[in-house]
Amino acid sequence: MIALHHLNKTYEGDGRQVIALRDINLQIETGEVFGIIGRSGAGKSTLLRTLNLLERPDQGQVLIDGQDATCLDTAGLRVLRRQVGMVFQHFNLLNHRSVANNIRFPLELAGALSKTAINTRVDELLELVGLHAQREQYPSQLSGGQKQRVGIARALANHPKLLLCDEATSALDPQTTQSILQLLLDINRRLGLTIVLITHEMAVVRAICDRVAVIEGGQIVERGPVADVFLHPQHEATRNMVAEDGHAATLDLAGKLGNVSGTLLRLTFVDATTYEPVIAQIGQALAAPMSILQGSVGRIKDRPYGQLIVGFNGDAELAKRAFEERGVRCDVVTV
Amino acid sequence: MNEIGFDWSVIDWADIWLATQDTLTMLGVSLGFTIILGLPLGVLLYLLSPRQLMANKPAYSLLSFVVNALRSLPFVILLIILIPVTVKLVGTSIGVAGAIPPLVVGAAPFFARLVEATLREVDRGIVEASQAMGATLWQIVTRALLPEALPGLLAATTVTAVTLVSYTAMSGVIGGGGLGDLAIRFGYQRFQTEVMVVTVLALLALVQLLQMTGDWLVKRATRK
Numbered sequence: 001m002i003a004l005h006h007l008n009k010t011y012e013g014d015g016r017q018v019i020a021l022r023d024i025n026l027q028i029e030t031g032e033v034f035g036i037i038g039r040s041g042a043g044k045s046t047l048l049r050t051l052n053l054l055e056r057p058d059q060g061q062v063l064i065d066g067q068d069a070t071c072l073d074t075a076g077l078r079v080l081r082r083q084v085g086m087v088f089q090h091f092n093l094l095n096h097r098s099v100a101n102n103i104r105f106p107l108e109l110a111g112a113l114s115k116t117a118i119n120t121r122v123d124e125l126l127e128l129v130g131l132h133a134q135r136e137q138y139p140s141q142l143s144g145g146q147k148q149r150v151g152i153a154r155a156l157a158n159h160p161k162l163l164l165c166d167e168a169t170s171a172l173d174p175q176t177t178q179s180i181l182q183l184l185l186d187i188n189r190r191l192g193l194t195i196v197l198i199t200h201e202m203a204v205v206r207a208i209c210d211r212v213a214v215i216e217g218g219q220i221v222e223r224g225p226v227a228d229v230f231l232h233p234q235h236e237a238t239r240n241m242v243a244e245d246g247h248a249a250t251l252d253l254a255g256k257l258g259n260v261s262g263t264l265l266r267l268t269f270v271d272a273t274t275y276e277p278v279i280a281q282i283g284q285a286l287a288a289p290m291s292i293l294q295g296s297v298g299r300i301k302d303r304p305y306g307q308l309i310v311g312f313n314g315d316a317e318l319a320k321r322a323f324e325e326r327g328v329r330c331d332v333v334t335v
Numbered sequence: 336m337n338e339i340g341f342d343w344s345v346i347d348w349a350d351i352w353l354a355t356q357d358t359l360t361m362l363g364v365s366l367g368f369t370i371i372l373g374l375p376l377g378v379l380l381y382l383l384s385p386r387q388l389m390a391n392k393p394a395y396s397l398l399s400f401v402v403n404a405l406r407s408l409p410f411v412i413l414l415i416i417l418i419p420v421t422v423k424l425v426g427t428s429i430g431v432a433g434a435i436p437p438l439v440v441g442a443a444p445f446f447a448r449l450v451e452a453t454l455r456e457v458d459r460g461i462v463e464a465s466q467a468m469g470a471t472l473w474q475i476v477t478r479a480l481l482p483e484a485l486p487g488l489l490a491a492t493t494v495t496a497v498t499l500v501s502y503t504a505m506s507g508v509i510g511g512g513g514l515g516d517l518a519i520r521f522g523y524q525r526f527q528t529e530v531m532v533v534t535v536l537a538l539l540a541l542v543q544l545l546q547m548t549g550d551w552l553v554k555r556a557t558r559k
Contacts, residue, residue, distance in 0.1 A: 052467055081469035092460035095558045096482045106468040108478070138558045154468075164467075 007060035035209035043218040085155030089167035125153040145176035165197035202245035262313035264333040288314030357512035365438035373443040377450025434511030453487035493549025
């Protein structure tokens with residue numbers, strides 16, 4: 001488990017101060033995939049780097065399994081870093097080393113294994129990321145997705161308990177992004193590895209994260225299970241990011257709904273209720289038909305969800321109660 | 336002497352051969368020491384420079400000043416002012432041995448700057464990744480930075496070797512011998528144009544050979 005307490009970090013450059021982190025408090029549970037989402041310059045990269053002390057916070061504690069990493073000396077820090085894997089946006093592979101030798105690199109640095117043990121481990125990792133055929137190739141001969149697979153294999157070499165992903169899919173095309181995200185999810189499940197990732201894309205969070213924190217101006221402005229944050233964003237920064245993602249029924253309909261009479265309701269279904277004919281049943285029961293104006297259905301990680309905006313002519317309070325009895329969240333939308 | 340002007344019989348080929356050997360010796364030994372001294376100096380300059388692993392502004396400024404000072408001295412002057420140091424180091428201030436310390440002092444700061452610039456070209460992400468993997472400073476330098484920069488370092492070595500060839504030509508001032516010295520003493524001062532032609536051709540061939548070898552090594556080492 002990771003706990004961040006009151007992290008602050010200020011950069012000084014050219015005579016002006018830039019606050020990168022402002023009183024960050026965060027708890028990340030063992031085995032979860034935790035997303036940190038924010039725009040560029042929001043501080044997410046700095047925040048991620050405090051977890052392995054590549055960035056040293058000015059104040060605050062970084063507790064990893066109860067141990068404060070900010071108190072470690074250089075040697076202690078190296079030991080910690082060997083237990084924390086890191087994957088980078090631009091892969092950061094060593095160009096002079098083949099695929100197998102890139103994966104071997106952290107094992108050589110650690111110096112704990114014999115040559116044969118290292119070779120065995122490298123074979124396992126090549127297997128895990130599906131790059132056996134490329135083992136003798138050099139990074140320049142690989143596609144972006146293959147490079148990131150090498151990056152992931154390298155990060156896992158020393159059996160880390162925590163994997164940090166710095167925009168790991170931002171340099172990849174959408175299809176490759178999906179395959180890398182699936183690989184990360186697979187690793188998370190099979191190895192029980194905790195993953196902390198930063199991204200500016202809601203789609204990445206939706207695909208693999210359990211919980212998410214939204215960072216804006218060096219502060220965490222919203223946090224919670226992905227479904228909650230995604231379907232009911234509270235902070236403006238979150239709402240904007242959800243809207244850009246285009247996969248939630250966000251209401252940007254002001255002015256476009258001039259001829260819709262009645263009340264607008266936002267209905268949110270998750271899990272099993274997604275599959276039930278709730279709208280038809282309640283419409284019938286209240287003898288007031290509903291018209292679907294906007295909506296989306298999909299999956300958040302593996303939870304099905306649906307979010308609809310419906311026009312309703314009838315008693316909104318009654319409808320709200322009826323929906324909530326059926327496990328569907330219902331909010332009255334004001335345009 | 337025929338009418339076209341060249342009488343090749345005036346050339347003492349044994350002298351030419353001896354001079355070639357002297358040049359090669361001076362080049363080889365001074366290039367070796369230049370790398371031994373210049374490489375760590377270049378790495379240190381890189382590490383001390385702003386935003387790098389050992390960033391230290393006063394230390395960097397000081398080292399940088401010393402390197403600049405050595406580089407700003409013309410080699411001929413360096414040859415002369417280093418005489419006391421040379422005598423201490425190699426026991427003589429003349430001949431091939433006497434030429435080597437000034438050659439190294441002249442070339443090492445130059446090489447160090449090239450090393451510094453080459454290391455700067457290495458992607459910072461690679462340093463960061465190595466740090467994240469728990470590498471020590473020594474491991475980062477020897478296993479990530481230097482191997483990644485190898486093609487550039489080989490190119491820098493080639494440039495330095497060629498520069499050293501032209502420096503050796505001046506070693507005649509202190510009786511250092513070599514092809515350049517021969518060209519000046521016989522070709523210029525005794526009007527033996529033939530000697531001039533032969534030595535210039537020999538130097539040309541040497542520089543070409545160095546450059547071709549360097550290019551070939553760079554190409555072999557490049558994985559990009």
